[in-house]
Amino acid sequence: MKKNKILLAEDDQNLGTILQDFLEIKNYDVTLAVNGEKAFEVFQTQNFDMCVFDVMMPKLDGFNLTKKIRETGNEIPIIFLTAKSMSQDKIEGFKVGADDYITKPFNTEELLLRITAIMRRLNKSGETTAEPDEFKIGKYLFNAKKRTLTIDKNSQKLTSKENSLLKLLCLKKNDILERSIALKTIWKEDNYFTSRSMDVYIAKLRNYLKDDASIEIINIHGSGFKLQDE
Amino acid sequence: MKKNKILLAEDDQNLGTILQDFLEIKNYDVTLAVNGEKAFEVFQTQNFDMCVFDVMMPKLDGFNLTKKIRETGNEIPIIFLTAKSMSQDKIEGFKVGADDYITKPFNTEELLLRITAIMRRLNKSGETTAEPDEFKIGKYLFNAKKRTLTIDKNSQKLTSKENSLLKLLCLKKNDILERSIALKTIWKEDNYFTSRSMDVYIAKLRNYLKDDASIEIINIHGSGFKLQDE
DNA sequence: AAAGAGTGTTAAAATTTGTTAAAAAGAAGA
DNA sequence: TCTTCTTTTTAACAAATTTTAACACTCTTT
Secondary structure, three states, X not given: OOOEEEEEEOOOHHHHHHHHHHXXXXXXXXXXXXXXXXXXXXXXXXXXXEEEEEOOOOOOOHHXXXXXXXXXXXXXXXXXXXXXXXXXXXXXXXXXXXXXXXXXXXXXXXXXXXXXXXXXXXHOOOOOOOOOOEEEEOOEEEEOOOOEEEEOOEEEEOOHHHHHHHHHHHHOOOOEEEHHHHHHHHHOOOOHHHHHHHHHHHHHHHHHHHHOOOEEEEEEOOOEEEEEEO | OOOEEEEEEOOOHHHHHHHHHHHHHOOEEEEEEOOHHHHHHHHHHOOOOEEEEEOOOOOOOHHXXXXXXXXXXXXXXXXXXXXXXXXXXXXXXXXXXXXXXXXXXXXXXXXXXXXXXXXXXXXXXXXXXXXXXXXXXXXXXXXXXXXXXXXXXXXXXXXXXXXXXXXXXXXXXXXXXXXXXXXXXXXXXXXXXXXXXXHHHHHHHHXXXXXXXOEEEEEEOOOEEEEEEO
């Protein structure tokens, strides 16, 4: 597992190195810059996963540093370190370009919490609606990400439509998957032909799943299908 | 123990992910949607235990999102996140469709308290919502989940309408099942044609159940039917 | 007892689904 | 570009499910 890279901009040397040490112990790869200008230079020459910027810095403050970065079209997550004395509306302004901010003095666990939250979000490949992608269906194991359906030692590759449909059925396991919803979700259109196409895929899936008699895709006439597994 | 699933709709990414993380730490399975429309899409394709909706959102606000969900007949518990500036009568309006609401800025423990309250209620009355799906009818065994009706060694597969109707009769065994209730539950509409269709299904069920003379579906003229088994 | 509404029953009609195969569309290489 | 392979759609027919129609019967009310 590759370490996640953080760019830390902090002019206070003491605080800066303490933070760097702490985050490195927590298994991040941290680059420390002593002011905004240096930070921007480093930023341009390396790829970081996220940034932590002190707002108050000589030469180039965190706000304007962020502005420069955003002007390049970069959407990298940024956390600000703000002073407690700072007025609320100024903080509001910062929030526009930043993903989060934290008020000094803060405790390191608090900062770590925010960082891990962002990192987790990043590693979810940017999806906001994180759906599960591994399902147990009777004796089968269905991995919607890898698009594989496995029973015992036999692994079957699924096509994308097969995969999408089975995934929806799994998300609604033991409950009805409305035909119209499946069509609108997968085929983007609900008409006679997409409907018949879906029936063809239901047949395919039933065929794939026939080796475990305890599970079944049953039809609810006029409504949709239900993946039954009990 | 399976995690309870929460659908969280919040357009403010910062607040959204922090809430998500917080609730996940508290052992909930949280799906975050960044606006009302996305939330509705996700809602249709998965089963959630409850929802937390921000009232103010682009595309589809929490109020109209709730309206859409309620229109599908779904009674899922919903908590609103409202802004403090909101007028009291507007909040009153929201309360109609929602189970609870909480005013920003709120502290996370407060939200958690409301969520656990609802979850506790759900898991208690879970016995109410979790309907039995196996019934003894005289010498018959009826499995509403598998849609089978068995006597001795003979197993009969039921269609979805036959199954639904027999299940309702069983839930009301020895008591009257109102015609209008059955129609609204199964056919979603109470009119002359659905009513006659129901009579046809009553005839089918009587035919299926004829091998045990001790049980009977009797008609209560003008009211409905009763599955008698004594 | 007569009339009207409600129900019992059967069968035909209409709709929906199951299944297989061929056609069309897309993707990957040569 | 042409060929080959995979995926998806369309077609065709079979089967299952549900609705509608038709007619007989029952219950309630007058």
